[in-house]
Amino acid sequence: MCFELLQKGVNAIWETIGGKVFEDCVKNLAIRGRLLIVGSISGYKTENKELTTKLDLSELPGQLLFKSATIQGFLLSHYANCFSSYYNYLKELLDCGKLKALYDNGENTAGEEFFDLGGVIKGVEHLHSGKSIGKVIVRMS
Numbered sequence: 001m002c003f004e005l006l007q008k009g010v011n012a013i014w015e016t017i018g019g020k021v022f023e024d025c026v027k028n029l030a031i032r033g034r035l036l037i038v039g040s041i042s043g044y045k046t047e048n049k050e051l052t053t054k055l056d057l058s059e060l061p062g063q064l065l066f067k068s069a070t071i072q073g074f075l076l077s078h079y080a081n082c083f084s085s086y087y088n089y090l091k092e093l094l095d096c097g098k099l100k101a102l103y104d105n106g107e108n109t110a111g112e113e114f115f116d117l118g119g120v121i122k123g124v125e126h127l128h129s130g131k132s133i134g135k136v137i138v139r140m141s
Contacts, residue, residue: 009033009067018042026060029069037073041128102134114138 009030015022018040025035064071093099106114106122109131114123119138127136 012036014038016041026063026069026071029063029067031067031069033067033069035069035071037071038076104132104134104136105139106136109133116141 010025010028011030011033013025013029013033013035015025015035015037016039018037019042021042022037022040029035060071063069090099094101104126106112106119106126110122110126112122114120114126114136115138123136123138126132
């Protein structure tokens, strides 16, 4: 994402990466901008190492205050009571073509389709590589 081109900042951000991307998002929020945290894949453990860089959040309160900006976490399971109505709404959007779902089964981005239990491991590694496009799916037999 090229934030340099946005002179007034970003009004709303759906942030899933964490780390440096989170810092860049905060710095580039517009006045009254909103940042919604729905994940932090850069902070997940990898097979050989853990994330060693720590964020310096000491300036975060001032950055938010002087922009009247908001950061909010969002964990899907806390909204279970809304699933049914939003599922129906999303289904309508999909059915009429206003919403398109992107998925990545590995075929076009990793060179092979993710299949069975071995595909789960490859799919997760692919997700962590940052090369996935859309939702990563694995076909089970």
